[in-house]
Each structure stands twice: as structure tokens, then as C-alpha cells.
Amino acid sequence: MAADQNLEEPQEELFEHHRFKATKGQEPLRVDKFLMNFIENATRNKIQKAAKDGNIWVNNTIVKQNYKVKAGDEVRVLFEHPPYEFLLTPENIPLDIVYEDEVLLVVNKPAGMVVHPGHGNYSGTLINALVYHFENLPNNSSERPGLVHRIDKDTSGLLVVAKTETAMTYLSKQFFQKTSEREYIALVWGNVDDEEGTIEGNLARNPKNRLQMTVFPEGDEGKEAVTHYKVLERLGYVTLVSCRLETGRTHQIRVHMKYVGHTLFNDERYGGDKILKGTTFTKYKQFVENAFKILPRQALHAKTLGFNHPITGKKMQFNSELPEDMQKCIEKWRHYSKHSN
Numbered sequence: 001m002a003a004d005q006n007l008e009e010p011q012e013e014l015f016e017h018h019r020f021k022a023t024k025g026q027e028p029l030r031v032d033k034f035l036m037n038f039i040e041n042a043t044r045n046k047i048q049k050a051a052k053d054g055n056i057w058v059n060n061t062i063v064k065q066n067y068k069v070k071a072g073d074e075v076r077v078l079f080e081h082p083p084y085e086f087l088l089t090p091e092n093i094p095l096d097i098v099y100e101d102e103v104l105l106v107v108n109k110p111a112g113m114v115v116h117p118g119h120g121n122y123s124g125t126l127i128n129a130l131v132y133h134f135e136n137l138p139n140n141s142s143e144r145p146g147l148v149h150r151i152d153k154d155t156s157g158l159l160v161v162a163k164t165e166t167a168m169t170y171l172s173k174q175f176f177q178k179t180s181e182r183e184y185i186a187l188v189w190g191n192v193d194d195e196e197g198t199i200e201g202n203l204a205r206n207p208k209n210r211l212q213m214t215v216f217p218e219g220d221e222g223k224e225a226v227t228h229y230k231v232l233e234r235l236g237y238v239t240l241v242s243c244r245l246e247t248g249r250t251h252q253i254r255v256h257m258k259y260v261g262h263t264l265f266n267d268e269r270y271g272g273d274k275i276l277k278g279t280t281f282t283k284y285k286q287f288v289e290n291a292f293k294i295l296p297r298q299a300l301h302a303k304t305l306g307f308n309h310p311i312t313g314k315k316m317q318f319n320s321e322l323p324e325d326m327q328k329c330i331e332k333w334r335h336y337s338k339h340s341n
Contacts, residue, residue, distance in 0.1 A: 014211075018077040028068040031056060031075060039077075054205065055079055080250075090132035091123060098318055103167040103310055104160055105134075108320050111156040111297050116144045130161060137161075138168040149175055149248055156323045157184070157302025162310075170310035175248060181306030182245040184253055185232070185322060187299035187330060188262040189276040192239040196230040199256040203249045212269060213251045215259045225249045227256045233330075236337035237277040238265055240330060242303075253300060265291075265329070267298035287336060295329035 020038050032047045035056070039047070050056055051065035057076045058067060069075060096108040107126070109115070114125040130137060130146050137145035144150075146161040148171045162168035174180045201215035204222030216222045226246035233240040239262065243253045254264050263272040275288050306317040322330070 014078040014080060016076055016078050018075075020075045022069050022071055022073040022075065024071050026069060026071040026073075028070055030065065031058065031063055031067045031069050032065040034069040034075065035077070050077060050079075054207075089123065089128055091128035092132050093124065093129035095126075095129050095133060098158065098320065099316075103164045104162055104171070106305065106318050107159050107161060109151060109156060109159055109302075111154050111323060111325070114153045115150040115159070116147060126159070134163060137163060138165040148172055151302050152251065152254075152298075152300075154297035155184075155300045155302060156326075158305040158318055158320050159302070160305060160307060164310075167310040171307060174307050178246050179308070181304060181317065182248065182302065183304035184243045184245070185301045185303045185326070186241050186243055186253060186257065187235075187265040187295075187326070187333070188239055188241055188257050189265060189272060190237070190239065190262045191234060191277075192229075192231050192241060192262055194231075196228070199227045199229065199260055201225060201256065201259060203252060203255055213249070213255045215255060223247070223249055225252050225256065227253055229257075233334075234337075235330070235333040236340060238333050254298060265299040266295055267300075269298075272298065287332075291329050291332050294332060295325045297325070299326055299329065301326055 018035070018039055020035075022034070032044060032051060035047050036042055036044060047056075048065045051063070054062045055078055056063055056065075056067075057078060058069065058073050096110070097105055098108050099106040109126060116125055116127045127144060127147070134146070139145055146163065146168070148160050148162055148168065151157060151159060160171060162171055171180075201217045202219045202222035203213050203225045204216055206212040206214040215225075224247060228244040228246065230242045230244075231239055232242055241257075241262075243257075245252060251269075254267055254270055257264055258267075258270045258272075263270050263276055266273050273292065275285060278284055278288065301322050302320070303322070304317065304319050306315065308314065309316055
């Protein structure tokens with residue numbers, strides 16, 4: 001039976017792999033059997049796992065494997081990784097390369113650039129740029145050439161890209177074993193109580209909104225996630241914090257900071273694009289709206305990236321400046337907090 005929760009159209013984090021429309025003569029048939037008839041090389045186990053993971057949709061609603069497909073139903077299969085055929089379209093897009101040698105490069109990604117192609121974003125991505133500028137990039141398990149890790153579309157900052165299979169294996173192992181260094185700078189709503197702390201809580205997709213991740217504190221679902229934070233500057237109704245990742249889950253900092261009551265400033269997906277702290281004065285509301293216009297995205301930047309070089313074993317660390325939109329927004333809050341006391 002279909003779930004009773006109608007969900008939004010999947011966007012940047014779920015990617016359509018298959019779409020089928022049941023014809024007028026379609027007799028009621030379990031969706032797993034229906035898909036077996038259409039998807040080449042599919043196995044019943046894979047389809048049933050996709051259903052269990054919430055990856056099969058009928059008429060924009062997630063369904064279980066025993067849902068009966070009827071005439072006129074639109075059946076779609078969506079995953080967190082893009083279909084392979086959309087990955088390898090080369091596009092001449094400039095790259096801000098911070099470092100490069102024969103086995104890897106470090107790129108400073110601007111906010112607004114999607115890392116890899118997917119639903120609604122089949123061009124203009126970092127992958128499209130990489131396959132134009134570099135030949136024979138290695139594929140990882142999700143068939144994203146060169147990508148060792150990723151950051152969200154509207155997050156700016158540093159990414160390491162592997163140019164060889166050896167580098168891919170070596171770097172991926174460091175991220176998996178939590179020996180890489182990743183520091184993010186975030187502007188969050190509210191005055192963070194402690195000067196520093198650690199947020200722990202498994203992350204998985206929100207069953208009520210598949211475009212969001214959510215915390216499962218009991219650890220009964222999802223993957224382990226650990227974020228260490230430190231207050232850098234208190235700016236009245238917002239706080240500038242440094243977040244160091246021990247794990248690297250989808251939306252980890254965004255979800256963990258919301259979980260402890262400090263949603264990222266202007267993070268639309270998690271409700272940070274509303275006034276969460278502050279006064280009711282019209283002047284203040286106008287100030288916040290102006291700050292949103294200066295920084296029209298979540299206030300998150302991947303500032304520091306560290307890892308051991310795949311060939312030399314030497315420790316490498318890279319830092320990037322906060323982009324102009326974040327700097328201007330922080331300065332605006334800094335000025336406000338000084339003059340509102």
C-alpha cells in the first residue's frame with residue numbers, strides 16, 4: 001500500500017534513474033514484478049532493496065514493494081547518485097584550482113555550483129568541468145569521476161579530486177578512516193551556549209521529507225555522524241562557528257546544528273531562511289531581509305582541507321578565504337551587534 005505521505009518533487013539529492021508509465025491495459029501487478037519487466041539486468045533483490053530504502057515512487061509518493069501498479073500509474077526509481085549516462089558530458093567551465101600535481105588537485109568550489117550531475121542539474125556541474133579539463137579520471141563506486149568527497153550546491157569551499165585510481169583509493173581510505181581534516185565555517189542562528197562541543201547523532205533521510213536529513217539520536221537508523229564545533233565570534237542573534245567533521249554525511253553540519261537549536265543562517269531547506277532569533281521590530285526584520293539578500297544561501301564554507309599525499313605520504317593542508325558574500329554578511333551582523341547594545 002502506498003505511504004500516506006505525499007512528498008515534494010525530488011531535487012538536488014535524489015536522482016531519477018528510471019521512469020515508466022503503466023499502459024491502459026495494465027492489470028494490477030506488484031511494483032517489484034512490474035519493474036522486473038522493464039529494467040534490464042535488474043534482480044528482484046535489488047528492486048526490493050530499492051523499495052525498502054524508499055527509492056521507488058508511484059505518482060510522486062514513496063511505495064513499498066507490494067504496491068499494486070495500476071493503469072495510468074507513473075513509476076519512478078530514484079537514488080542518491082546520478083545515472084551514469086549524465087556524468088561524462090565535458091563542459092568548458094573555469095575551475096579555481098588551488099593545487100595540482102600528477103595524481104590529484106584541490107579545487108575551491110563556488111557557491112551555486114552542483115558537484116555532480118543529477119535530477120534537474122545535468123550540466124554546469126563540477127564533474128562536467130573536470131571531465132573537460134582532465135582525461136581518464138578514475139571512477140569511484142558511485143561512478144563520479146575523480147570525486148573523493150562532495151559538498152552541497154550552495155556550500156562553498158575546498159574539495160580534493162583524484163586523477164588516478166591509486167590516488168582515489170588512498171584518499172578515499174583516509175576519508176573513510178576519519179584521518180582527513182575538514183573544517184567548515186558557519187554562521188548559525190542564536191547565541192551558542194558552550195564555547196565548544198561535540199554533536200553526535202546518526203543521520204538518515206527524514207521519513208516525512210526525503211529532501212531533508214534528520215537525526216536519530218538512539219542510533220536505531222542511519223549512519224554515525226560526529227561534528228566538533230567551536231565558537232569563533234558571538235554576534236548577538238547569530239554566532240560564527242568552526243565545525244570540524246569526524247564523519248562526512250549528507251548535510252551533516254546543517255542537520256547537526258539545527259538539532260542543537262542553531263540552524264544555519266539562510267538555510268532554506270532546514271528553515272534558516274526565517275527569523276529564528278531576535279526582536280519583532282520592523283527595523284530588525286528589514287535588517288535580516290537585507291542580510292539574506294547579501295548571502296542568498298546557507299552560511300557554510302569548507303575552509304580547511306587536510307590529508308596525506310597518496311604518493312609521498314606527506315601531510316598536506318589547504319585553506320581558503322571566506323567568499324565575499326559570507327564576509328559581507330558577517331560584517332553586517334558585526335556592525336549590528338556593536339550598535340544594538
